Amino acid sequence: MDEIMDAExxxxxxxxxxxxxxxxxxxxxxxxxxxxxxxxxxxHAAPSVGLMQPWRFIRISDSRLRAELxxxxxxxxxxxxERMGGRSREFLRLKVEGILECAELIAVVMAPDDxxxxxxxxxPEEMALASCACAIENMWLAARAENLGMGWVSxxxxxxxxxLLRCPPGAKPLALLxxxxxxxxxxxxxxxxxxxxxxxxxxxxxxxxxYPGEEKK
Amino acid sequence: MDEIMDAExxxxxxxxxxxxxxxxxxxxxxxxxxxxxxxxxxxHAAPSVGLMQPWRFIRISDSRLRAELxxxxxxxxxxxxERMGGRSREFLRLKVEGILECAELIAVVMAPDDxxxxxxxxxPEEMALASCACAIENMWLAARAENLGMGWVSxxxxxxxxxLLRCPPGAKPLALLxxxxxxxxxxxxxxxxxxxxxxxxxxxxxxxxxYPGEEKK
Numbered sequence: 553m554d555e556i557m558d559a560e561x562x563x564x565x566x567x568x569x570x571x572x573x574x575x576x577x578x579x580x581x582x583x584x585x586x587x588x589x590x591x592x593x594x595x596h597a598a599p600s601v602g603l604m605q606p607w608r609f610i611r612i613s614d615s616r617l618r619a620e621l622x623x624x625x626x627x628x629x630x631x632x633x634e635r636m637g638g639r640s641r642e643f644l645r646l647k648v649e650g651i652l653e654c655a656e657l658i659a660v661v662m663a664p665d666d667x668x669x670x671x672x673x674x675x676p677e678e679m680a681l682a683s684c685a686c687a688i689e690n691m692w693l694a695a696r697a698e699n700l701g702m703g704w705v706s707x708x709x710x711x712x713x714x715x716l717l718r719c720p721p722g723a724k725p726l727a728l729l730x731x732x733x734x735x736x737x738x739x740x741x742x743x744x745x746x747x748x749x750x751x752x753x754x755x756x757x758x759x760x761x762x763y764p765g766e767e768k769k
Numbered sequence: 770m771d772e773i774m775d776a777e778x779x780x781x782x783x784x785x786x787x788x789x790x791x792x793x794x795x796x797x798x799x800x801x802x803x804x805x806x807x808x809x810x811x812x813h814a815a816p817s818v819g820l821m822q823p824w825r826f827i828r829i830s831d832s833r834l835r836a837e838l839x840x841x842x843x844x845x846x847x848x849x850x851e852r853m854g855g856r857s858r859e860f861l862r863l864k865v866e867g868i869l870e871c872a873e874l875i876a877v878v879m880a881p882d883d884x885x886x887x888x889x890x891x892x893p894e895e896m897a898l899a900s901c902a903c904a905i906e907n908m909w910l911a912a913r914a915e916n917l918g919m920g921w922v923s924x925x926x927x928x929x930x931x932x933l934l935r936c937p938p939g940a941k942p943l944a945l946l947x948x949x950x951x952x953x954x955x956x957x958x959x960x961x962x963x964x965x966x967x968x969x970x971x972x973x974x975x976x977x978x979x980y981p982g983e984e985k986k
Contacts, residue, residue: 557914564781571772574816582836596971599791603958603966610976617978635886669852671923679923685902697774697782706888706896718979747822752814759827762835762935
C-alpha cells in the first residue's frame with residue numbers, strides 16, 4: 553500500500569487529533585447507525601500484539617442496564633471522593649461522566665487471555681490491555697472526526713461491571729465509553745480548565761538515551 | 770472549541786487510520802527534526818486518566834545503546850521461540866522488529882505511580898498503562914500521516930530495558946518504537962499476510978447488553 557498522504561491529509565489528521573477531548577457534557581440527539589459502525593470499525597482497526605484483537609465492544613441499549621451501570625459509577629465516585637483528602641469537595645463538584653445523558657454507551661472489555669505468546673511473553677496482561685487502549689483511542693479520534701464527543705469512564709469496580717455484562721471468567725471491563733452529540737468541545741482538557749491539574753511541557757517527558765528529568769551524570 | 774470537521778477532513782482522517790500498520794521493514798533515510806517533533810507532540814496530546822500524563826519518551830541517539838537494546842530483543846525473540854512449540858520455526862522466520870534498520874528508535878516508559886486516585890482507584894496500573902498506549906497509538910497514526918512507518922516492539926524484559934535506560938524505581942518500559950521511512954506499507958497486518966493469524970470479523974467482537982459470542986439465554 554503505497555498511498556502517500558499529502559499535506560492536506562496530514563493537516564486534517566492533526567486537526568482531529570488535537571481537537572479530541574475527554575467529554576463529560578453531552579447534548580440531546582442520536583448517533584446514526586452508520587456513524588456508530590464507522591467508529592466501531594475504527595476501534596477494530598487498531599493494532600494488537602500478535603494480532604490477538606483482545607477488545608470486545610458491548611453496546612448498552614437497555615436503559616435499565618444503563619441505569620445500573622450509572623449506579624455503580626456513582627458509588628465509585630463516592631469511594632474516590634473519600635480517598636481525596638483535602639480535595640474531596642472540589643472533586644465532587646467536577647463533572648466526571650455523562651453516562652445518563654450521552655446518546656450511546658459502549659463498554660469495552662478485555663477478553664480472557666487466549667494464550668498468545670507472540671510479543672507478550674514478558675508482559676502478557678500489559679500488552680493485551682495496551683491493545684484495547686489503542687482501540688479506544690482510535691474510537692475517540694473517529695468520534696471527534698464525526699463531530700461527536702466521547703468520554704472514557706473508569707470509575708467502577710471491574711468485577712461488578714463484568715457481572716452486569718455477563719462476561720466470562722477472566723474478561724476485564726476497562727471502559728464505559730460515553731458517546732454522542734455535544735454542544736461544544738472543551739478548549740483544553742476539562743481538568744485543566746477547572747484548575748484540577750495542568751498539562752506538562754513536552755520537554756519534561758522527553759529524554760535522550762535515558763529517562764528524562766533525572767540528574768545527569 | 771466548536772470546530773466542525775467536514776466530510777473531507779473525516780475522509781482524510783479515516784484514510785490515515787486504516788492505512789496504519791505495524792511495520793518491521795524499514796528503508797534508509799532520516800526523520801526530519803520537525804517531523805519527529807510533531808509525532809512526539811501527537812503522543813503528548815493523548816488523553817490520560819486524571820490528566821496524569823504518565824508517558825515518558827526516550828529518544829535513542831547513541832548507537833551503542835541501540836545495539837544493546839537490539840541484543841535484549843534478540844534474546845527475548847529466542848525465549849519466545851522456545852515457548853512456541855510446533856510453530857517455533859515458522860515464528861523464527863517472521864521478521865518481528867526493525868530496531869537496527871529504522872531511522873529513529875524511541876522507548877516509551879510508564880512513569881512511576883504518582884499516587885493519582887482520580888479515575889483509577891480500582892485499576893491503578895491498568896489506567897496508567899492505558900494512557901501510555903493511547904499516546905503510542907497517537908504517535909503511530911501521526912507517523913502514518915507523515916508517511917513514516919512505525920513498529921511497536923515488546924520483545925524484551927522490561928527490567929533489563931529499565932536498567933539500560935537508567936529508569937527510576939517503579940518506571941516500566943512498555944515499548945521500543947521503531948520509526949522511519951519505509952519502502953511501502955503492508956496491505957494488511959503482516960501477521961495476516963504471512964498466514965500467522967487472521968483478523969476477526971467485527972461482529973464477533975461486538976455484543977449488545979452482554980459479552981459477545983456467549984450462548985444467548
